[in-house]
Amino acid sequence: xxxxxxxxxxxxxxxxxxxxxxxxxxxxxxxxxxxxxxxxxxxxxxxxxxxxxxxxxxxxxxxxxxxxxxxxxxxxxxxxxxxxxxxxxxxxxxxxxxxxxxxxxxxxxxxxxxxxxxxxxxxxxxxxxxxxxxxxxxxxxxxxxxxxxxxxxxxxxxxxxxxxxxxxxxxxxxxxxxxxxxxxxxxxxxxxxxxxxxxxxxxxxxxxxxxxxxxxxxxxxxxxxxxxxxxxxxxxxxxxxxxxxxxxxxxxxxx
Amino acid sequence: xxxxxxxxxxxxxxxxxxxxxxxxxxxxxxxxxxxxxxxxxxxxxxxxxxxxxxxxxxxxxxxxxxxxxxxxxxxxxxxxxxxxxxxxxxxxxxxxxxxxxxxxxxxxxxxxxxxxxxxxxxxxxxxxxxxxxxxxxxxxxxxxxxxxxxxxxxxxxxxxxxxxxxxxxxxxxxxxxxxxxxxxxxxxxxxxxxxxxxxxxxxxxxxxxxxxxxxxxxxxxxxxxxxxxxxxxxxxxxxxxxxxxxxxxxxxxxxxxxxxxxxxxxxxxxxxxxxxxxxxxxxxxxxxxxxxxxxxxxxxxxxxxxxxxxxxxxxxx
Numbered sequence: 181x182x183x184x185x186x187x188x189x190x191x192x193x194x195x196x197x198x199x200x201x202x203x204x205x206x207x208x209x210x211x212x213x214x215x216x217x218x219x220x221x222x223x224x225x226x227x228x229x230x231x232x233x234x235x236x237x238x239x240x241x242x243x244x245x246x247x248x249x250x251x252x253x254x255x256x257x258x259x260x261x262x263x264x265x266x267x268x269x270x271x272x273x274x275x276x277x278x279x280x281x282x283x284x285x286x287x288x289x290x291x292x293x294x295x296x297x298x299x300x301x302x303x304x305x306x307x308x309x310x311x312x313x314x315x316x317x318x319x320x321x322x323x324x325x326x327x328x329x330x331x332x333x334x335x336x337x338x339x340x341x342x343x344x345x346x347x348x349x350x351x352x353x354x355x356x357x358x359x360x361x362x363x364x365x366x367x368x369x370x371x372x373x374x375x376x377x378x379x380x381x382x383x384x385x386x387x388x389x390x391x392x393x394x395x396x397x398x399x400x401x402x403x404x405x406x407x408x409x410x411x412x413x414x415x416x417x418x419x420x421x422x423x424x425x426x427x428x429x430x431x432x433x434x435x
Numbered sequence: 436x437x438x439x440x441x442x443x444x445x446x447x448x449x450x451x452x453x454x455x456x457x458x459x460x461x462x463x464x465x466x467x468x469x470x471x472x473x474x475x476x477x478x479x480x481x482x483x484x485x486x487x488x489x490x491x492x493x494x495x496x497x498x499x500x501x502x503x504x505x506x507x508x509x510x511x512x513x514x515x516x517x518x519x520x521x522x523x524x525x526x527x528x529x530x531x532x533x534x535x536x537x538x539x540x541x542x543x544x545x546x547x548x549x550x551x552x553x554x555x556x557x558x559x560x561x562x563x564x565x566x567x568x569x570x571x572x573x574x575x576x577x578x579x580x581x582x583x584x585x586x587x588x589x590x591x592x593x594x595x596x597x598x599x600x601x602x603x604x605x606x607x608x609x610x611x612x613x614x615x616x617x618x619x620x621x622x623x624x625x626x627x628x629x630x631x632x633x634x635x636x637x638x639x640x641x642x643x644x645x646x647x648x649x650x651x652x653x654x655x656x657x658x659x660x661x662x663x664x665x666x667x668x669x670x671x672x673x674x675x676x677x678x679x680x681x682x683x684x685x686x687x688x689x690x691x692x693x694x695x696x697x698x699x700x701x702x703x704x705x706x707x708x709x710x711x712x713x714x715x716x717x718x719x720x721x722x723x724x725x726x727x728x729x730x731x732x733x734x735x736x737x738x739x740x741x742x743x744x745x746x747x748x749x750x751x752x
Contacts, residue, residue: 266538274537277528283498284533287505317498
């Protein structure tokens with residue numbers, strides 16, 4: 181998609197692809213034919229720039245035809261650089277600027293708590309995104325309200341746009357921070373489907389602590405020349421690079 | 436008259452919360468979201484009546500607005516209330532992305548707007564909010580002028596499916612005289628006084644002052660039309676074009692002179708029917724002083740409005 185559009189955020193798309201796949205194909209309760217059903221689980225893409233992965237998940241889940249993915253970032257497409265709920269079924273809130281998704285997810289969880297509804301709310305954030313103060317406003321309040329219906333997944337690829345998170349404005353000790361804000365914390369391999377499924381699908385108490393899953397990931401996962409390279413935050417693979425990327429991914433699938 | 440009697444009149448916050456309590460009793464979807472502002476938003480009784488429907492996020496305006504958007508997603512009708520200076524300034528990007536651009540059913544209530552916190556200084560004045568918010572397409576921006584209009588605006592907002600900002604004053608204002616059966620119509624100016632020589636277009640706390648100015652002008656033989664432009668966005672273009680038909684327009688608002696009601700009126704006037712205008716408001720960051728003192732100092736009084744009208748008519752010749 182990034183190759184065709186000649187822009188995009190492939191590094192972050194690939195670090196969260198396994199998380200999104202697990203959510204949409206094994207965990208989330210939803211019906212693409214009724215995207216506004218009150219009982220649906222909510223998913224908020226707080227790292228709204230990673231639409232390559234998000235739109236692929238939504239298409240795969242049946243919200244719109246996979247052929248639409250070919251229009252990604254093209255003039256007039258509904259698949260613009262950051263998701264828009266007014267165009268695209270399955271998008272719960274418009275994100276893009278960092279630090280917005282978690283507060284909105286907290287509001288959804290409060291609504292569910294007031295109604296004693298049984299839906300769950302999931303938010304996927306980047307790790308660099310945790311440098312935004314609004315994330316901690318939301319984290320503090322979720323802990324205070326004991327939003328047991330809320331799960332945040334941190335795509336911990338350790339790279340932000342320009343450099344590593346730890347060299348820029350360090351996040352560690354990250355698990356301790358979330359625990360101190362009143363959350364249960366789990367640390368897993370964010371590319372291990374079994375670990376993801378176990379962490380995301382375990383039943384949660386309605387009035388217990390919210391859950392923070394720190395998913396350790398690799399930016400640009402699956403393509404040797406992209407992995408752990410901050411330069412692939414943005415980026416467009418050349419024809420040759422695209423061919424190599426597909427070859428490597430196909431080889432991994434076949435293995 | 437009313438404008439010369441500071442301290443007398445109504446605090447529109449009361450009309451806001453009393454209406455909200457009545458609506459909440461009828462509609463279980465209504466919730467209030469606050470930033471530790473239960474007292475300053477006068478929501479104590481709401482909290483006592485509906486404890487589970489008062490969501491206090493603490494001193495965290497960005498989260499407050501995001502939580503409002505999430506509550507709307509969960510089927511609630513959130514009234515997000517906080518001091519207008521912090522609600523709009525601190526959470527401006529949340530209002531843009533989470534509320535207006537996402538087009539969600541959230542009601543933002545800017546409390547103690549304008550220069551209500553006079554002596555506390557420019558950090559606590561909210562006199563840029565109309566410029567910021569009316570630039571966001573899809574967000575209806577309402578500035579009620581008295582308790583009746585405040586209550587009507589709240590009722591309309593609760594029934595309307597879409598984002599609304601309501602700017603609620605704490606400065607004492609009189610109840611405006613209205614014909615029997617008057618109704619609040621969003622997006623429509625209210626002609627409170629007919630006149631053909633000049634039009635005065637005002638909103639909020641300036642409306643009753645504009646009426647007093649028109650009374651003073653009438654004594655001099657000047658017939659001034661007075662429009663209450665409660666909905667600043669989307670603006671009533673038709674009423675503005677008709678007002679331009681008088682040949683001159685004065686606008687008056689509790690806001691800086693750039694980008695607020697005056698700017699909105701001017702945009703229509705230059706496109707549709709250019710006539711001389713005077714935009715009355717505050718010049719920028721203000722001196723220390725009570726709200727009433729600031730109004731006096733910057734000519735936002737019946738005397739100041741009448742003087743501006745007179746000068747404009749003289750200039751026009």
